[in-house]
Amino acid sequence: MNELTIELSTENGKCLYEQIYEYIRKEIREGKLLQGEKLPSTRALAAFLQVARSTVELAYEQLLSEGYIESIPYKGYFVCRMEELYHINMETEESESEKSEQKTVYEIDFSPNGIEMEYFPFGTWKRISKNTLIDDRSEMFALGSPQGDLELRTTIAKYLYSSRGVYCSPEQIIVGAGNDFLLLLLEKILGRHVKIGMEAKTYKRAYRIFDSFAYDIHPILQDRDGMVVEELEREEVSAVYVMPSHQYPTGNVMPIGRRTQLLKWAYEKEERYIIEDDYDSEFRYKGKPIPSLKASDKMEKVIYIGTFSKAIAPAIRISFMVLPKKLLKFYKENLSFYSSTVSRIDQTILNEFIRDGYFERYLNKMRKVYKAKHDLIVAGCRELEEQFVLSGENAGLHILLKSKTGKTEKELIECAAAYDIKVYGLSDGYITKERPETNTVILGYGGLSEEKIKKGMDKLKKAWSV
Amino acid sequence: MNELTIELSTENGKCLYEQIYEYIRKEIREGKLLQGEKLPSTRALAAFLQVARSTVELAYEQLLSEGYIESIPYKGYFVCRMEELYHINMETEESESEKSEQKTVYEIDFSPNGIEMEYFPFGTWKRISKNTLIDDRSEMFALGSPQGDLELRTTIAKYLYSSRGVYCSPEQIIVGAGNDFLLLLLEKILGRHVKIGMEAKTYKRAYRIFDSFAYDIHPILQDRDGMVVEELEREEVSAVYVMPSHQYPTGNVMPIGRRTQLLKWAYEKEERYIIEDDYDSEFRYKGKPIPSLKASDKMEKVIYIGTFSKAIAPAIRISFMVLPKKLLKFYKENLSFYSSTVSRIDQTILNEFIRDGYFERYLNKMRKVYKAKHDLIVAGCRELEEQFVLSGENAGLHILLKSKTGKTEKELIECAAAYDIKVYGLSDGYITKERPETNTVILGYGGLSEEKIKKGMDKLKKAWSV
Numbered sequence: 001m002n003e004l005t006i007e008l009s010t011e012n013g014k015c016l017y018e019q020i021y022e023y024i025r026k027e028i029r030e031g032k033l034l035q036g037e038k039l040p041s042t043r044a045l046a047a048f049l050q051v052a053r054s055t056v057e058l059a060y061e062q063l064l065s066e067g068y069i070e071s072i073p074y075k076g077y078f079v080c081r082m083e084e085l086y087h088i089n090m091e092t093e094e095s096e097s098e099k100s101e102q103k104t105v106y107e108i109d110f111s112p113n114g115i116e117m118e119y120f121p122f123g124t125w126k127r128i129s130k131n132t133l134i135d136d137r138s139e140m141f142a143l144g145s146p147q148g149d150l151e152l153r154t155t156i157a158k159y160l161y162s163s164r165g166v167y168c169s170p171e172q173i174i175v176g177a178g179n180d181f182l183l184l185l186l187e188k189i190l191g192r193h194v195k196i197g198m199e200a201k202t203y204k205r206a207y208r209i210f211d212s213f214a215y216d217i218h219p220i221l222q223d224r225d226g227m228v229v230e231e232l233e234r235e236e237v238s239a240v241y242v243m244p245s246h247q248y249p250t251g252n253v254m255p256i257g258r259r260t261q262l263l264k265w266a267y268e269k270e271e272r273y274i275i276e277d278d279y280d281s282e283f284r285y286k287g288k289p290i291p292s293l294k295a296s297d298k299m300e301k302v303i304y305i306g307t308f309s310k311a312i313a314p315a316i317r318i319s320f321m322v323l324p325k326k327l328l329k330f331y332k333e334n335l336s337f338y339s340s341t342v343s344r345i346d347q348t349i350l351n352e353f354i355r356d357g358y359f360e361r362y363l364n365k366m367r368k369v370y371k372a373k374h375d376l377i378v379a380g381c382r383e384l385e386e387q388f389v390l391s392g393e394n395a396g397l398h399i400l401l402k403s404k405t406g407k408t409e410k411e412l413i414e415c416a417a418a419y420d421i422k423v424y425g426l427s428d429g430y431i432t433k434e435r436p437e438t439n440t441v442i443l444g445y446g447g448l449s450e451e452k453i454k455k456g457m458d459k460l461k462k463a464w465s466v
Numbered sequence: 467m468n469e470l471t472i473e474l475s476t477e478n479g480k481c482l483y484e485q486i487y488e489y490i491r492k493e494i495r496e497g498k499l500l501q502g503e504k505l506p507s508t509r510a511l512a513a514f515l516q517v518a519r520s521t522v523e524l525a526y527e528q529l530l531s532e533g534y535i536e537s538i539p540y541k542g543y544f545v546c547r548m549e550e551l552y553h554i555n556m557e558t559e560e561s562e563s564e565k566s567e568q569k570t571v572y573e574i575d576f577s578p579n580g581i582e583m584e585y586f587p588f589g590t591w592k593r594i595s596k597n598t599l600i601d602d603r604s605e606m607f608a609l610g611s612p613q614g615d616l617e618l619r620t621t622i623a624k625y626l627y628s629s630r631g632v633y634c635s636p637e638q639i640i641v642g643a644g645n646d647f648l649l650l651l652l653e654k655i656l657g658r659h660v661k662i663g664m665e666a667k668t669y670k671r672a673y674r675i676f677d678s679f680a681y682d683i684h685p686i687l688q689d690r691d692g693m694v695v696e697e698l699e700r701e702e703v704s705a706v707y708v709m710p711s712h713q714y715p716t717g718n719v720m721p722i723g724r725r726t727q728l729l730k731w732a733y734e735k736e737e738r739y740i741i742e743d744d745y746d747s748e749f750r751y752k753g754k755p756i757p758s759l760k761a762s763d764k765m766e767k768v769i770y771i772g773t774f775s776k777a778i779a780p781a782i783r784i785s786f787m788v789l790p791k792k793l794l795k796f797y798k799e800n801l802s803f804y805s806s807t808v809s810r811i812d813q814t815i816l817n818e819f820i821r822d823g824y825f826e827r828y829l830n831k832m833r834k835v836y837k838a839k840h841d842l843i844v845a846g847c848r849e850l851e852e853q854f855v856l857s858g859e860n861a862g863l864h865i866l867l868k869s870k871t872g873k874t875e876k877e878l879i880e881c882a883a884a885y886d887i888k889v890y891g892l893s894d895g896y897i898t899k900e901r902p903e904t905n906t907v908i909l910g911y912g913g914l915s916e917e918k919i920k921k922g923m924d925k926l927k928k929a930w931s932v
Contacts, residue, residue: 018754062753065860067691067721080723126599133592144781177643177783177807184650188678192658208803212654225533255533257546287528288484315610315810317643337674341643341807344781394531 004040006049016051020059028068028079039069039077106422108456112249112398114447116373119365120313124358125349132348144344146336148175148320152351156320159354164281165295166304168322174331177317177341179277179307180209186303187213188335189327190239190273197237199227201429203248206241206277219432226254229261238271244293245281249429249442251392251400253290262293266301273324274302282311282363285371286394300324308350311363318342318350370397373445373453380457387464397446400426403439412441412464419463421456470506472515482517486525494534494545505535505543572888574922578715578864580913582839585831586779590824591815598814610810612802614641614786618817622786625820630747631761632770634788640797643783643807645743645773646675652769653679654801655793656705656739663703665693667895669714672707672743685898692720695727704737710759711747715895715908717858717866719756728759732767739790740768748777748829751837752860766790774816777829784808784816836863839911839919846923853930863912866892869905878907878930885929887922 006023008016027033042060046053060077063069069077153170160166176182194215199222210217218235221228226247244254266272276293294304307319353359377399381390388401409425416423426440445453472489474482493499508526512519526543529535535543619636626632642648660681665688676683684701687694692713710720732738742759760770773785819825843865847856854867875891882889892906911919
């Protein structure tokens with residue numbers, strides 16, 4: 001019988017059975033104890049090591065449960081037969097610190113993604129979350145409905161009705177952790193082989209997502225009213241992705257005429273659907289908000305996607321999708337096992353935030369804040385009127401400037417950069433194979449202070465003066 | 467010129483321009499104002515209605531921006547040409563109240579999904595979240611890294627190293643809102659056409675998810691050590707899904723011998739990967755925890771998925787995935803634009819909860835709590851030894867009872883139901899075409915109080931006595 005001379009220590013804090021277990025485990029892994037080899041009986045080993053028999057038994061049990069040894073009745077313990085063991089690769093790799101891609105930082109960055117967080121009612125949010133954690137805890141920590149809590153969906157339905165003209169029941173709403181997740185879910189609903197039409201200039205993130213679905217994406221000719229519907233027929237797509245209230249990047253509003261054309265297209269065939277991304281409809285600075293396309297959809301053909309990440313805060317990972325009845329039925333029958341991606345705590349907080357009017361108040365506040373910024377940047381642009389045509393104003397958080405003097409977007413960006421200002425090229429938005437060199441730049445202002453906007457516009461005047 | 471006799475009211479709270487806008491909009495939608503028809507000039511209409519000209523201009527501007535009318539320089543305003551308008555379907559559907567499928571409620575339900583929330587340190591959680599909302603707000607409400615905050619990923623990496631023997635850098639970790647989302651993301655990484663092997667008896671939710679990917683799922687013959695590796699060769703699968711530390715539903719541990727076989731299989735071909743779902747490894751009541759399979763993976767072939775929804779609370783929608791380097795590279799190059807599904811607030815709270823040792827303490831507490839329940843149910847089973855074989859004990863939150871007397875699972879479930887007790891059939895776990903009628907029932911105890919477990923086992927003794 002192979003003698004197991006185990007150095008048992010009482011210093012290293014490890015209990016005796018653990019030391020025995022680890023020693024034998026090591027011996028087996030290193031092949032020093034051969035497969036099929038008999039181990040000493042617990043009694044013998046206990047006596048040999050001068051420990052309690054139960055200690056050895058504990059060690060053997062662990063080895064048994066991990067499959068290193070087997071016990072054969074009336075015979076004893078044997079090392080299991082197993083393939084040459086793959087040892088754990090011990091060297092812990094030094095964690096390569098996150099490669100935050102080296103993009104130069106500008107003094108003023110007119111990013112279209114910037115938003116203002118200064119006025120967010122943290123106090124209120126904090127108070128609500130505090131209360132949320134007080135009352136009915138257990139419920140709060142249980143897993144909720146896959147579609148999201150009914151209370152929140154009811155609140156969202158009311159909100160959609162009053163502010164976006166959308167008529168839907170809470171049952172049609174699916175709450176999810178961001179648009180990306182909802183689109184992943186939508187892929188499972190619409191299926192794999194979808195021919196989808198997107199405006200030639202569109203929201204790049206949505207394009208990338210559909211591309212990651214391996215969807216057959218058709219860039220659709222786009223005039224100032226948006227997607228040219230005749231093209232959809234020609235391209236034989238079955239779904240389209242649009243932003244009718246405020247198209248990104250053009251900032252155009254799809255007029256009612258084009259909307260009805262688009263709806264008509266969808267009504268004509270069973271399999272046709274329209275995906276409406278209503279991403280920043282909350283912010284309109286002139287007259288009333290533009291109604292959503294879904295509001296005019298009387299045949300359940302529009303899949304409506306909205307988010308609170310833009311209107312409240314990017315960190316609030318809560319978006320929602322309104323499914324047409326037919327798709328809802330499919331979802332309920334085939335996909336409702338996907339569990340919710342939003343914690344009930346967050347859902348409850350958001351629900352109260354909207355239900356108790358804080359959201360509406362915050363939106364009104366932000367409309368004023370963004371309008372002030374909007375007016376500033378528009379005023380700045382007016383002074384550039386000889387050289388540029390302004391478009392995309394009156395809504396959203398960005399505007400477009402098109403050079404009349406034949407300056408290319410590249411030149412405009414470079415001249416601005418020379419003055420430590422970052423502006424963005426319209427061509428980034430193109431999903432067509434060849435990206436046309438445009439004469440248009442995009443200026444976002446959501447995240448910039450009024451001073452910075454003023455200063456930025458003054459600098460741009462200089463930068464683009466020649 | 468068509469006269470617009472608009473009833474302007476000062477009662478209904480609507481401002482004048484809105485009333486004019488809505489009246490004209492209605493006239494157009496109902497075809498009373500014909501397409502191409504000229505509208506009165508703003509001056510004329512203002513005079514006619516005896517309102518300020520600016521009021522009419524505001525109304526016209528809104529109609530312009532929504533595309534109902536167009537302005538032709540030196541000519542005036544005209545109703546746009548558009549297809550017959552689809553009117554908004556006005557009747558708001560009565561919301562059919564959620565159909566919570568009518569499943570009978572039992573006095574005692576041995577659900578395998580139940581978990582204990584009684585001992586969750588709500589106070590601590592509340593305190594941390596409170597503090598989280600105090601310091602650096604704006605950062606907290608900004609959108610974080612797509613993979614999750616580096617702090618949290620670092621904490622998770624440390625935790626995996628110390629408690630699961632997994633060596634990975636934070637860069638390899640992706641944090642997501644639940645396993646379902648992470649699997650949706652994994653689909654985009656592994657691609658569409660994956661032949662995946664799953665044990666014949668497996669976790670149904672995972673099966674449904676892979677099925678919703680339209681993956682080619684091959685049920686793999688399963689012995690008490692788990693998946694039979696030779697079968698994988700025969701079925702020519704490229705990926706497998708396993709739960710080595712505690713297989714669901716069998717409750718078996720995959721022994722080291724089978725693990726090395728499985729790893730060897732994966733090492734042999736470039737495209738082969740193992741998905742390890744380590745769903746309830748935290749709970750082991752005998753000896754030390756079983757190490758993860760990932761811990762023995764020295765060739766970056768194991769995709770490790772873990773969750774905090776089970777160990778902390780289902781409502782904490784935070785799971786994580788450890789990607790092998792090759793897949794990580796693909797993810798970073800092609801999919802990192804998918805934005806994070808977990809709010810930074812929740813990530814920060816969880817990070818502190820783990821980092822400051824509360825998680826470890828809570829786990830230790832819960833191991834004791836669950837062990838007490840485990841021991842109670844096992845004791846109860848001992849009294850049924852003549853009729854049943856017990857298996858799946860010593861870990862997790864459920865055990866299995868196999869009838870020796872030839873009682874079918876159906877009979878066992880029905881007898882139990884007669885005593886107002888709910889137990890579950892093993893056959894639910896089968897993914898093979900024909901579901902064999904088994905003699906085995908599953909009893910989960912995580913969510914039941916010790917009294918209920920005692921009472922339940924006593925009742926089952928009676929129920930199954932004949």
